[in-house]
Amino acid sequence: MSYQSVTEPPRSEPTSSGQGGAQAAPTPAELIARADALVPVLAERAAKTEDQRQVPEETVRDLIDAGLIRIATPKTYGGHGVDIDTLFEVGWRLAQGCGATGWFYAVTQSHNWLMGTASKEVQDEYFTSPDVISSSAFAPTGKSEQVRDGWQISGRWPFSSGVDHAEWVWLGAMDIPRKRQAYLLVPRSEVKIVDDWYPAGLRGTGSKSVVIEEPVFVPEYRVFYPGPAHPEARDRHGRASYGMPQSQVMPIWLSTPLVGMAQGAIKEFARRTPERRLPGGRSHADLPGPQLRLAESAAEADAALALLRADLRDLIEFGAAGKQLTDEERARFRRNHCYTAKLAVSAVNRLYDASGANAILDPSPIARIHRDVNAGSHQIAVAWDNIAELYGRVLLGVEPNMAMW
Structure with a gap:
């Protein structure tokens, strides 16, 4: 079985985006x-x-x-x-x-x-x-009861990003007898969207609450338990990453946009700074402060990109080989999910602090990026403290402070 992968970001000219007809799959x-x-x-x-x-x-x-x-x-x-x-x-x-x-x-x-x-x-x-397209609210905040051949669920689940565009919604619940979390897949038609999304940042994600007022039945085949690798899915779909536990893959998708925001902030700061003028007409681009801040933030953002790319190469290689991860490898991947988010926030905050009074005025792009990257970093999957402790404990041979799937 061969698996497709791109180990380095390839460069090419844009091609037609049409998807109709019998066109070959895009590279x-x-x-x-x-x-x-x-x-x-x-x-x-x-x-x-x-x-x-x-x-x-x-x-x-x-x-x-x-x-x-x-x-x-x-x-x-x-x-x-x-x-x-x-x-x-x-x-x-x-x-x-x-x-x-x-x-x-x-x-x-x-x-x-x-x-x-x-x-x-x-x-x-x-x-x-x-x-x-589907949305999710994985925190088990609603009410759930296991019944014959499935579950009965009702209640409220907040933070369901993109739910307005979703055909399905994944909702979190706790399987009490097995002491583990379950994801229940529910058709969009069976839930109500409550427009309560007024956050400090990431406003455009539409992460509204999902409500089920009267209990609905979810058949057991639509109940999903996250955790281990799935070699059968890897072999069926020809996708090496299915050979890795979900806990090593899913948090990457919360780090990904944060790293992109940091790259966007660097471009915006580099574009805007030469336009800013001191009394007398001198450009802010001539000052050492902005130059040093831009250099350090760019280094952090590039380091975050490089770290995630390296992890992705490892995950695909390990998944293809069916490798069993050690506790240290599991903890390292989780550490890197959180550390790249930390680097992205640091890179953006440094530039925002040197962007002047206009940076606080809407519709300033760097103000929006500052709001968004800090809001995104509050997602528990990329929060630093607990995972940093986990990694330190594993590296020192101390019992982990949380489960590692």
């Missing part, structure tokens, strides 16, 4: 070029996206028309036959133009990747289109 280079072509479009719409508090319909259509929504879809169901490294290269680029769109893209694509490890029965039901 990773072509998909990346399509993402690059969308960056200025997303940047132009970024203020509108934030004002609407959800990703605009035209942006979703652009992502579909460019073939980018089906990157995570398994080839069996009409995907392009690429793996998570291509998804990463596309995802961080989109976030350069609009952090909220990058977040929406990475999160919804993570669901299509994850679905490839589920049973064939639910995959057949879910992938009625290779461009299917």
Whole structure:
């Protein structure tokens, strides 16, 4: 069995984004070029996206028309036959133009990747289109009861990014007898969206609450338990990353847009700084302060990119080989998810602090990036403290402070 992978970000000219007819599947280079072509479009719409508090319909259509929504879809169901490294290269680029769109893209694509490890029965039901979009609210905040052949669930689940565009919703619940979390897949038609999304940042993600007022039944085949590697999915779909535990892969999609936002902030700071003038007409670009800040932030953002690329290469290589990860390797991947987010926040904050009074005024791009990257870093999967402790304990031979799947 051979597995497709892109180990370095290839360079190519943009190609036609049409997906009709019997065209050959686009290469990773072509998909990346399509993402690059969308960056200025997303940047132009970024203020509108934030004002609407959800990703605009035209942006979703652009992502579909460019073939980018089906990157995570398994080839069996009409995907392009690429793996998570291509998804990463596309995802961080989109976030350069609009952090909220990058977040929406990475999160919804993570669901299509994850679905490839589920049973064939639910995959057949879910992938009625290779461009299917779903949202999630994985925290088990609702009410759930296990019944014969399934679950009864009701209640409220907040933070469901992109739910306005979703056909399905993944909802978290606790399997009490087994002491583990479960994800329950529910059709969008069976939930109510509550427009309560008024956050400090990432406003454009549309991460509204999902409510089920009267209990609905979820059949057991639509209940998913995250955790181990799925070699059977790897072999069925020809995707090496399915040979890795989900805990080593899923958090990458929360780091991805943050790293892209940092890259976007660097470009915006470099564009805007020469235009800023001191009394007497001297450009801020001539000052050592902005030069030093830009250099350090660029180094942090590039380091974050390099670290995630290296991890993705390892994950694909290990998954293809069916390698069993050691505790240290598991902890290292989780450390890097969080550390790259930490680097992205640091890079953006440093530039924002040197951007002057105009940086606090809307629709300043760097103000929006500052809001978005700090909001995204609050997601528990990329929060530093607990995972840093986990890694330190494992490295020192101390009992881990949390479970590692």
